[in-house]
Amino acid sequence: QIDPKDYTFSGLKDETVGRLPGKVAGQQFIIQNCENCSIYIFDHSATITIDDCINCQIFLGPIKGSVFFRDCKDCKCIVACQQFRTRDCRKLEVFLCCATQPIIESSTGMKFGCFQYYYPELALQFKDAGLSIFNNTWSNIHDFTPVSGENNWGLLPENAVVQDYVPLPSSEELKAVRISTDATRSIIPITRGRRQKSSDESCLAVFFAGDYTTANARKLIDEMTGKGFQLVQTKEVLMKAEDAHRVFQQCASEFIPLLDKGPVVALEFNGDGAVEGCRSIINDVFSGTKVFVSESKASAAQDVDNFYNFADMQMGM
Numbered sequence: 001q002i003d004p005k006d007y008t009f010s011g012l013k014d015e016t017v018g019r020l021p022g023k024v025a026g027q028q029f030i031i032q033n034c035e036n037c038s039i040y041i042f043d044h045s046a047t048i049t050i051d052d053c054i055n056c057q058i059f060l061g062p063i064k065g066s067v068f069f070r071d072c073k074d075c076k077c078i079v080a081c082q083q084f085r086t087r088d089c090r091k092l093e094v095f096l097c098c099a100t101q102p103i104i105e106s107s108t109g110m111k112f113g114c115f116q117y118y119y120p121e122l123a124l125q126f127k128d129a130g131l132s133i134f135n136n137t138w139s140n141i142h143d144f145t146p147v148s149g150e151n152n153w154g155l156l157p158e159n160a161v162v163q164d165y166v167p168l169p170s171s172e173e174l175k176a177v178r179i180s181t182d183a184t185r186s187i188i189p190i191t192r193g194r195r196q197k198s199s200d201e202s203c204l205a206v207f208f209a210g211d212y213t214t215a216n217a218r219k220l221i222d223e224m225t226g227k228g229f230q231l232v233q234t235k236e237v238l239m240k241a242e243d244a245h246r247v248f249q250q251c252a253s254e255f256i257p258l259l260d261k262g263p264v265v266a267l268e269f270n271g272d273g274a275v276e277g278c279r280s281i282i283n284d285v286f287s288g289t290k291v292f293v294s295e296s297k298a299s300a301a302q303d304v305d306n307f308y309n310f311a312d313m314q315m316g317m
Contacts, residue, residue: 010032018173024061040058040059049068056072058075065082066083067084073089073090078117078165081097089110096114100137112153113155114136120178121177133214136188155195201273204294205267207265207267209261210261236264238259244256268304278294
């Protein structure tokens, strides 16, 4: 028998509370009327609602459905979810991983950054919640109630450090979770999203489904960012033959047989020389793996547009 009390934090003040991995196990969770609290849900859940919280620091592990903040103010959060919504909130700072377009409504002073966090159980929790680490539209915010001449939201500073916003838990029980907030260890690849690109040259790389797709994609990200290129966006999505013709054009026939195995993982890198840099890493490091890479700087911008226009339609953006 499930006791709702085990899945609720209510009316707390000046406390550090949380749930360890395995303790929520896909149930829904409620957080309400908390003030000056540090709250950590180190597990996956179905949905989470957060109401009337003030000056709290909140970490929420992967949420299969939606997270909904209502009437909250001055909170700092790290959140991974399928859907993100706020209503009547003021001054929330959120490091976000969201599979669909985040929505704010009647909310002001909202700031967003890319989710970055690691602990050993997190990868499996993403899987259990049905979330892909590559589908993250953290910066593509939709403001339901825009005010003419005002901006209700913006992005956190690029060099924002997670731990300065949501410190590691101080309670003995929660210290057992082996957390790293080092950006290079983050379970989610850190993307630039809607931030200004540094160059007019981007490159598209697409990995096809197989045993090592995630590892290969991460390896390419490490190699490219290690050379000073920037990861703009990532996407994991199923493709059909007609999509391949639209995206891969002349070389579609080479890749169509690979589409039946499962979703593709696409990466957009940016920086002067990105195409040449990416092609040489693919040749050196992934010589035995079939990967689509933009041919030239001239075609790359079109590749990126073709792929992400198709992907956004797929995801219903």
